[in-house]
Amino acid sequence: MILVSIILLLLAILGAPLFAVIATSAMFGFHRDDTDLMNMALEIQSIADLPFLAAIPLFTFAGYVLSESDAPKRLVRLTGAMLGWLPGGLALVALAACAFFTAFTGASGVTIIALGAILYPALKHDGYPDKFNLGLVTSSGSLGLLFAPSLPLILYGVIAEVSIDSLFLAGILPGMVMLAMLSVWSLWVNRDNRKPLSSFSWRATAAVLRESIWEIPLPFVVLGGIYSGFLAVSEAAAVTALYVLIVEVVIHREIRLSELPQIMRASMLLVGGILIILGVSLASTNYMISAGIPQMLLEYVASLVSSPVSFLILLLVFLLVLGAILDIFSAIVLVVPLILPIAAEYGVHEVHLGIVFLAAMQLGYMTPPVGLNLFIASYRFEKPIMHVYSATFPFLIILMLSVILITFWPALSLWLVASP
Amino acid sequence: MSSGLIAFLSRLDRFGRLLENVALVAMLGGMIALAVGQIVLREVFDTGIIWVDELLKLMVLWLAMVGSIAACRDDRHIRIDVLSHLLPDWLVDITRIVVDIFAAVVCAVIAVQAWRYLQIEIEFEDTVLVDTPAWIAHVILPVAFALISYRFVILAIKKIASLFTGVGKVATP
Numbered sequence: 001m002i003l004v005s006i007i008l009l010l011l012a013i014l015g016a017p018l019f020a021v022i023a024t025s026a027m028f029g030f031h032r033d034d035t036d037l038m039n040m041a042l043e044i045q046s047i048a049d050l051p052f053l054a055a056i057p058l059f060t061f062a063g064y065v066l067s068e069s070d071a072p073k074r075l076v077r078l079t080g081a082m083l084g085w086l087p088g089g090l091a092l093v094a095l096a097a098c099a100f101f102t103a104f105t106g107a108s109g110v111t112i113i114a115l116g117a118i119l120y121p122a123l124k125h126d127g128y129p130d131k132f133n134l135g136l137v138t139s140s141g142s143l144g145l146l147f148a149p150s151l152p153l154i155l156y157g158v159i160a161e162v163s164i165d166s167l168f169l170a171g172i173l174p175g176m177v178m179l180a181m182l183s184v185w186s187l188w189v190n191r192d193n194r195k196p197l198s199s200f201s202w203r204a205t206a207a208v209l210r211e212s213i214w215e216i217p218l219p220f221v222v223l224g225g226i227y228s229g230f231l232a233v234s235e236a237a238a239v240t241a242l243y244v245l246i247v248e249v250v251i252h253r254e255i256r257l258s259e260l261p262q263i264m265r266a267s268m269l270l271v272g273g274i275l276i277i278l279g280v281s282l283a284s285t286n287y288m289i290s291a292g293i294p295q296m297l298l299e300y301v302a303s304l305v306s307s308p309v310s311f312l313i314l315l316l317v318f319l320l321v322l323g324a325i326l327d328i329f330s331a332i333v334l335v336v337p338l339i340l341p342i343a344a345e346y347g348v349h350e351v352h353l354g355i356v357f358l359a360a361m362q363l364g365y366m367t368p369p370v371g372l373n374l375f376i377a378s379y380r381f382e383k384p385i386m387h388v389y390s391a392t393f394p395f396l397i398i399l400m401l402s403v404i405l406i407t408f409w410p411a412l413s414l415w416l417v418a419s420p
Numbered sequence: 421m422s423s424g425l426i427a428f429l430s431r432l433d434r435f436g437r438l439l440e441n442v443a444l445v446a447m448l449g450g451m452i453a454l455a456v457g458q459i460v461l462r463e464v465f466d467t468g469i470i471w472v473d474e475l476l477k478l479m480v481l482w483l484a485m486v487g488s489i490a491a492c493r494d495d496r497h498i499r500i501d502v503l504s505h506l507l508p509d510w511l512v513d514i515t516r517i518v519v520d521i522f523a524a525v526v527c528a529v530i531a532v533q534a535w536r537y538l539q540i541e542i543e544f545e546d547t548v549l550v551d552t553p554a555w556i557a558h559v560i561l562p563v564a565f566a567l568i569s570y571r572f573v574i575l576a577i578k579k580i581a582s583l584f585t586g587v588g589k590v591a592t593p
Contacts (some may be wrong), residue, residue, distance in 0.1 A: 015512075016519035017497040017502065017572075019488075020526040027529065041534035045558050048481040054451060057483050061448055231459065234476070238455030245452075261441045268444045269496045272487020277498060279484065307465055369502045385505065 005026050019273075020332050023280040029287035042352035043283035047275060048382040051163060051234075053060040058269045059239035062107030062244040064243050064267035066215075067114040069248040069255055074212045075101060079224050080206045081102050085200035088193070090126050091186040094136055095143065099179055102144030104218070109376045112141040120381060127193055131391045136186065138388055142365040143182070145328075145358055146175035149222050149240075152361070154233065155274070159336045162235045163351075167225055169416040170351045171339045174359060174406040181402045182395065189394075213288050214247040274329045288338065298342050299359045309408070311346040315339070316360060316407050320400075323364025327372065331361055348410075355413040360404045366399075433493075440490045447486070451479050471549045478548065479555050485564035492571040497523075515580050520576040527569035534561035 006254070012021045023040070030037055047053065066072075079093045079100075086092060097119070102111045116137040123133040145152055148168035150304070152199065157164035209216070222240055227230035231239065248255050255263070305311045322331055343353045366372040368389055377392075378385045405411055458472050469483050491497050499519075538555050546554035 010521055011519055013502060014519050015499045017499055017523045019497065020523040023530060027526075037529070037533045037545045038537040038540070040530055041537035041558070041561050044530075044534075045481060045561055047484055048557075049476075050478040053480050054455065055477050057448065057480065057487075058451065058455075172466050230463075235455055235459055238452050239459065241448075241452050243457050259467065261445050264444050264448050265441050265490060266590050268448070268483060268487040269491040269494060270487075272484055272489070273498045274497060275480070275484030276488040302530075325500060330498060331537045369505065370500060374503075375505070 001028075001032070014217045017287055019276045019280050022284050023336065024278065026280060026284035026287050028290065031286065033290070036288075040283055043286060044279035046282055047279045050158050052154065052232065053158055053275075054234040055149070055151035055164075055237040056151055056274070057268065058234070058241045059149050059151060059154070060271050061267045062237070062241040063110065065241075065244045065248055065255065065264050066258070067101075067104055067110045067307045068263055068324075069252060071248065072097075072101060073118060074120075074208070074215060076115065076179055077208045078216075080373040081200075081205040088187045090119075090123055091128065091136060091190060092183050094123065094285045095140055095186065097173065099144035099147060100135075102140075102142060103147035103150045104144075109141060109372050111144075112137060112373060112376045113380055115376065116141065116380060128190060132186075132189055134377065134381060134383060134388060135391035135393070135395045137381075138373050139182070139366055139399065141373040141376065142362050143178065144175065145362045146171035146178070147356060148172075148226075149233070149237070151274075152332060152358050153203070155278075155329060155332050156358065157233075159278075159332055160340055160350055160354060160361030162354060166221070166351050166417045167354055168226065170355050170413045171358075173412050174355050177405060177412065178399060178402045180358070181322070183396050185394070185398050186411075189385055191346055211264075214251055218243065222270075246350055248355075248412050250412060277291060277330050278333045281330075285337045286335070293342050294338055297338060298345060301342055302345075308346045308348065311343075312348070312356075312365050312407050315343070315348075315356070316404070319357060320363060320367075323361040324367040325370060326364070327370075328358070328361040328364065331364075332357070348416055351417055352413045356403075356407045363396065363399055363403060434463055437490075437493065440493070441485060443486045444483070444490065447479050447483050449475060451483075454479075466482045481557075482560050485560045489564055489567045489571065492568045492575070495575060506579045510583065511541075513583050515581045517576045517583075520572045520579070524576065525570035527572065531562045531565035534565060538562060569570060 008021050008025055012018065026043070027037055027040060028033075030039055071149070075097050076093065079097045080090075083089050083092045083096060094115075098111050098115055101115055105111060105114075120137050123136070124130060144150060148171065150171075153167045153171060156162070156163055157167050190282075199306055218240065220242060223235050225236045225239060226233060247258070249257065299312065301314065305314050339357075340350065340353070344350070348356075365371050367376065374385060374388050374392065376383065378388045379385070381388075447493055454472050454476055460469050488497075501553045503515060506513070537556060538561070541555045541558060542553070548557045
């Protein structure tokens with residue numbers, strides 16, 4: 001069994017598709033237990049038993065449509081009109097716009113491509129140092145991960161069987177803390193370049209408001225629909241997809257009907273890649289639970305730490321290492337079912353665990369060796385990867401501090417969540 | 421390879437891509453229409469179609485499977501992508517060939533198991549969506565895994581070919 005694990009680990013590191021590696025480990029488990037391998041099919045098709053999962057393809061599609069339209073430009077102009085009058089305004093604009101956009105596009109690297117392409121030259125034009133710009137744009141690519149309706153939040157809710165509504169609320173304050181800390185740091189670094197982007201003007205603001213009139217209701221459709229009890233998460237996703245389609249295809253006419261199949265395909269490649277990992281992970285998780293692995297893990301953890309605080313330290317270190325190796329979606333479906341019972345044992349609230357998990361995994365987007373954002377930025381802005389590493393490093397440190405804060409201050413996540 | 425075979429394979433590739441796109445458009449469009457329709461029925465007419473929620477969940481399964489086939493064609497399955505940035509290109513190609521053949525074998529095994537399970541569903545006359553035979557909903561599993569397996573074989577063959585000739589690199593759009 002150990003030999004099999006080592007071979008599988010090796011195959012994964014050599015670049016085997018993760019779903020194939022996970023499927024193999026599940027089938028070996030079944031084989032050892034004399035369970036018929038047919039169960040593999042049963043487990044994978046139980047994707048269709050999970051509630052709210054329809055939200056994932058629908059929100060992903062809506063996000064791709066938004067990023068292919070001119071909505072990113074309008075978003076930058078809108079935040080520019082709102083925040084641009086502040087000293088160091090453009091850096092703040094970049095952070096806020098990226099966070100908002102990532103929440104809607106589900107942290108799939110689209111933000112860097114859609115918004116970075118606008119913000120990076122704009123920052124340069126305004127006299128910000130190149131290294132700062134590159135770091136800012138790269139680290140902003142996953143900044144909105146904790147804001148609704150980001151895909152990782154939904155996926156965590158589905159896997160951990162935690163109310164997605166609560167997770168959406170819980171992410172708000174920690175997400176704000178991340179934004180605030182990065183903003184303060186950006187202002188401090190550019191204290192010699194305090195030029196506001198523009199002075200505040202009612203007329204300019206009114207113009208961009210009019211221009212974005214159709215997109216502004218979007219957050220209200222999503223959050224309002226869910227919190228009024230009017231829509232389930234998956235229904236809010238369907239309404240969002242339809243709404244975005246009507247706005248960008250029919251009203252703004254920025255996406256031609258003939259382009260839609262390609263956008264649908266592009267978004268479903270990502271969804272297919274995530275959900276097949278989810279399917280085979282259902283099988284491997286069930287095997288691991290029947291083999292008593294969570295209990296073994298718990299005993300092992302109990303031998304290492306005794307207090308909730310030391311458990312959180314251990315968890316954080318583990319998640320940071322995990323995030324450097326695995327992408328956030330695979331990490332959620334594989335690891336959450338195993339650590340959930342352990343966290344419960346140490347009195348960590350499942351909603352707080354979710355926020356800590358995602359916040360820590362967010363750092364994985366910009367930690368070598370596999371940080372997705374680093375490679376997208378290197379590719380998109382034609383910079384050597386080592387240069388992107390070093391440009392992103394200060395931002396990584398700031399975000400690391402915010403993650404530590406979020407981890408050891410549960411009230412930050414739980415304050416907005418009405419206790420059941 | 422003869423030019424006739426290459427032409428045939430590229431026609432097959434275009435046809436397959438088209439088929440995937442048609443399926444994805446139909447399902448995504450169908451999901452939006454059904455889900456929004458259900459909301460309208462509930463809020464305006466205070467009614468609803470009983471099997472729509474189950475159908476939506478089955479459509480997610482189909483989207484996942486067809487999306488996976490498409491992801492395989494464009495070589496976009498999620499991998500731990502460390503070595504490709506560290507090793508020389510030819511070594512990356514060789515490791516890719518090994519792991520893609522591994523993936524092809526795994527998917528073939530799953531396809532066979534899913535096929536066996538399907539026979540049992542047919543035999544026991546399992547149903548979904550009130551009275552539809554379950555195998556119709558679940559037939560996508562063996563089909564998808566067989567196609568994914570086939571695609572991994574193709575990916576490996578293309579890599580082998582490019583290793584020997586230095587041309588025919590897989591274009592990833």
